[in-house]
Amino acid sequence: xxxxxxxxxxxxxxxxxxxxxVLWLVAAAWGPEPLDAVNGLFGSWFGQLVLFGYxxxxxxxxxxxxxxxxxxxxxxxxxxxxxxxxxxxxxASVVLTLLIWTIFVWVG
Amino acid sequence: xREEIITQKTIADPRSHYGNAKASTRHFITQRLTGVSNxxxxxxxxxxxxxxxxxDRGDMVETIGSxxxxxxxxxxxxxxxxxxxNGMRDILEDYFHGRTYRLYMMxxxxxxxxxxxxxxxxxxxxxxxx
Numbered sequence: 001x002x003x004x005x006x007x008x009x010x011x012x013x014x015x016x017x018x019x020x021x022v023l024w025l026v027a028a029a030w031g032p033e034p035l036d037a038v039n040g041l042f043g044s045w046f047g048q049l050v051l052f053g054y055x056x057x058x059x060x061x062x063x064x065x066x067x068x069x070x071x072x073x074x075x076x077x078x079x080x081x082x083x084x085x086x087x088x089x090x091x092a093s094v095v096l097t098l099l100i101w102t103i104f105v106w107v108g
Numbered sequence: 109x110r111e112e113i114i115t116q117k118t119i120a121d122p123r124s125h126y127g128n129a130k131a132s133t134r135h136f137i138t139q140r141l142t143g144v145s146n147x148x149x150x151x152x153x154x155x156x157x158x159x160x161x162x163x164d165r166g167d168m169v170e171t172i173g174s175x176x177x178x179x180x181x182x183x184x185x186x187x188x189x190x191x192x193x194n195g196m197r198d199i200l201e202d203y204f205h206g207r208t209y210r211l212y213m214m215x216x217x218x219x220x221x222x223x224x225x226x227x228x229x230x231x232x233x234x235x236x237x238x
Contacts, residue, residue: 005236011195018192021153021185022227028168029230038151062150065143072140104158 003086007064013057020054055100060093109179130157135194142191156181169238178235189224193217 024042027034041047067085070076076085118124154202159171191238196216 012199015192015196018188018223018227022223022230025172025230025234026226028140028165028172029233032165035165035168043162058150062147065146069140069143100154108158 003064007061008066010057010061010069013054014061015053017057020050022081026035050100056097059096059100060089063089063093063096124136135197139191139194142187145184145187146191149181149188152177152181152184169234172231173234173238175235178231182231182235185227185231186224189220189227192223193220196220 020042024035024038024097027038042051067076067089076082114126119126142176156177157169160168171179193216197213200209200216
């Protein structure tokens with residue numbers, strides 16, 4: 001139940017977040033000044049916070065989608081297995097997000 | 109796909125043939141196929157963002173402007189917008205009906221179309237005109 005809501009919420013967040021990606025791409029196509037402005041916005045502490053959330057949202061929604069695939073093959077539907085998959089989804093999404101940011105942003 | 113408010117009894121009775129079997133199956137399959145494609149999109153996006161975040165225009169043109177990266181990215185982004193519209197439709201169907209539903213669905217289509225046209229347009233600009 002909760003995971004269904006989270007899957008929808010992250011879906012909506014990704015829906016809105018796509019505007020951020022397109023903003024970046026359009027700015028790059030437009031010229032150096034708009035790109036600098038977008039880079040400044042995304043590089044600010046608030047921009048980084050939003051992008052961190054966006055990374056988690058994308059990761060969570062992707063893993064949730066894979067979970068739906070597992071269910072499509074009538075696997076993992078029993079009581080216990082469902083809860084296990086739900087927890088695996090949450091934990092893996094947080095771990096993956098932290099891993100991506102640690103490797104590519106904080107260290108790299 | 110839903111026009112009027114349907115009772116639980118109608119839905120539970122198989123003889124009522126509730127819902128549009130073909131459109132709903134197509135919706136389901138479309139969402140699964142675009143979903144798989146989105147995994148490839150996210151991997152490519154990760155590669156592009158890690159390489160280009162905060163970089164200047166020259167680097168953007170060099171990486172995204174390469175047809176081997178730009179064209180798959182444009183295609184996958186287009187598929188993402190189909191998944192976005194399809195997914196938002198699921199949510200809208202649950203909360204709105206009739207005219208309100210159609211209005212929100214139109215706005216949904218419009219938003220996804222803008223994302224697709226602006227995103228793909230920007231990428232193609234980088235690929236073909238630098």
